[in-house]
Amino acid sequence: MTPGGGSGPMKDCEYSQISTHSSSSPMESPHKKKKAAPKRKWEVFPGRNKFFCNGRIMMARQTGVFYLTLVLILVTSGLFFAFDCPYLSEKITPAIPAIGGILFFFVMGTLLRTSFSDPGVLPRATPDEAADLERQIGNTEDIANGSSSGGYRPPPRTKEVIINGQTVKLKYCFTCKIFRPPRASHCSLCDNCVERFDHHCPWVGNCVGKRNYRFFYMFILSLSFLTVFIFAFVITHIILRSQQTGFLNALKDSPARYPFIK
Amino acid sequence: MASEAHDLQELRRSASLATKVFVQRDYSDGTLCQFQTKFPLELDSRLERQLFEETVKTLNGFYAEAEKIGGSSYLEGCLACATAYFIFLCMETHYEKVLKKIAKYIQEQNEQVYAPRGLLLTDPVERGMRVIEISIYEDRCSSRSTSSRSSSSGGGGGR
Numbered sequence: 001m002t003p004g005g006g007s008g009p010m011k012d013c014e015y016s017q018i019s020t021h022s023s024s025s026p027m028e029s030p031h032k033k034k035k036a037a038p039k040r041k042w043e044v045f046p047g048r049n050k051f052f053c054n055g056r057i058m059m060a061r062q063t064g065v066f067y068l069t070l071v072l073i074l075v076t077s078g079l080f081f082a083f084d085c086p087y088l089s090e091k092i093t094p095a096i097p098a099i100g101g102i103l104f105f106f107v108m109g110t111l112l113r114t115s116f117s118d119p120g121v122l123p124r125a126t127p128d129e130a131a132d133l134e135r136q137i138g139n140t141e142d143i144a145n146g147s148s149s150g151g152y153r154p155p156p157r158t159k160e161v162i163i164n165g166q167t168v169k170l171k172y173c174f175t176c177k178i179f180r181p182p183r184a185s186h187c188s189l190c191d192n193c194v195e196r197f198d199h200h201c202p203w204v205g206n207c208v209g210k211r212n213y214r215f216f217y218m219f220i221l222s223l224s225f226l227t228v229f230i231f232a233f234v235i236t237h238i239i240l241r242s243q244q245t246g247f248l249n250a251l252k253d254s255p256a257r258y259p260f261i262k
Numbered sequence: 263m264a265s266e267a268h269d270l271q272e273l274r275r276s277a278s279l280a281t282k283v284f285v286q287r288d289y290s291d292g293t294l295c296q297f298q299t300k301f302p303l304e305l306d307s308r309l310e311r312q313l314f315e316e317t318v319k320t321l322n323g324f325y326a327e328a329e330k331i332g333g334s335s336y337l338e339g340c341l342a343c344a345t346a347y348f349i350f351l352c353m354e355t356h357y358e359k360v361l362k363k364i365a366k367y368i369q370e371q372n373e374q375v376y377a378p379r380g381l382l383l384t385d386p387v388e389r390g391m392r393v394i395e396i397s398i399y400e401d402r403c404s405s406r407s408t409s410s411r412s413s414s415s416g417g418g419g420g421r
Binding site for chain 2: 122
């Protein structure tokens with residue numbers, strides 16, 4: 001049994017041992033590497049992603065459309081809460097802004113979660129693993145062809161595995177140098193292999209894959225409800241006002257009147 | 263033990279990486295995370311088959327437990343959905359808890375079984391759950407640590 005005190009230095013030791021090939025550790029003094037500060041994984045990430053907040057937020061490179069999405073949602077919801085909700089909460093029930101608020105909270109929460117989280121990026125193969133794979137493929141090809149291993153031969157593109165009795169072909173990714181697991185795919189925009197890759201969504205500014213699919217789905221669902229909700233109550237607002245003052249006057253009254261009150 | 267920690271540091275300084283063995287995923291029972299228990303031939307002289315199999319089988323058990331869909335994971339999912347996943351800012355998911363257990367188990371295995379034999383397990387999570395990477399170290403100075411000498415003479419003597 002190992003006491004807690006012994007596992008402390010062991011943990012540092014183990015961690016730096018694993019990451020020795022990619023970054024230098026403070027313990028390796030006699031080696032030729034200078035004492036550089038260990039770099040975080042996001043600082044040396046090989047894909048085309050942008051990181052914020054010390055690696056807590058991970059997005060695609062092109063984020064312009066994401067800001068558009070934010071603006072559209074905020075402006076629409078803002079206008080709804082400012083102009084329709086006061087009238088509707090008086091006339092019908094104050095539950096309307098309450099439910100609208102909850103929906104808005106859901107939409108923003110899930111949107112930010114989808115955009116900022118890791119979709120399930122597969123780390124690229126370490127040079128050792130890539131070399132081992134090429135060596136293995138080279139060996140099997142030699143046995144198959146009966147020729148001696150000469151110059152560089154590119155690895156074959158597929159590997160067959162049997163999943164639940166069915167043969168599935170795993171494709172080889174030349175960028176990441178791995179055989180992709182089933183349902184993984186390479187996103188050309190982010191230059192990463194993503195597990196259970198659905199699509200790259202520019203509206204959300206990120207790939208949608210295994211690890212953020214649930215957030216994306218909730219975002220789409222809650223956004224649909226929010227849109228239908230806002231649309232329904234805006235129509236209700238106009239109808240109620242036009243019952244009082246006529247349709248054209250209703251359009252003049254709200255929201256046109258508000259900017260001129262003060 | 264502190265002496266074992268010291269041995270691992272000594273091993274790292276005196277040893278050089280000889281080669282790495284990669285234990286691939288076992289897809290025969292579906293796409294759940296399981297690793298092959300087939301013994302890699304490069305480890306033949308270094309490690310007993312049953313120790314290796316035991317490690318891999320325990321890891322497979324952990325991964326099955328992590329991905330298990332039961333009452334508690336269902337409730338966790340419903341609660342998370344109802345709070346727009348904000349609940350995960352406060353608590354860990356069941357999967358993350360099991361990943362922590364796995365990390366601890368691998369560290370423990372490295373200290374007790376693998377490091378004395380000049381081997382090192384890498385947590386599969388660092389490689390995207392695709393392989394278990396086992397690094398084989400060659401001990402340059404054989405007079406240094408006695409643990410490595412006992413490992414070259416067939417290992418498992420102290421066990």
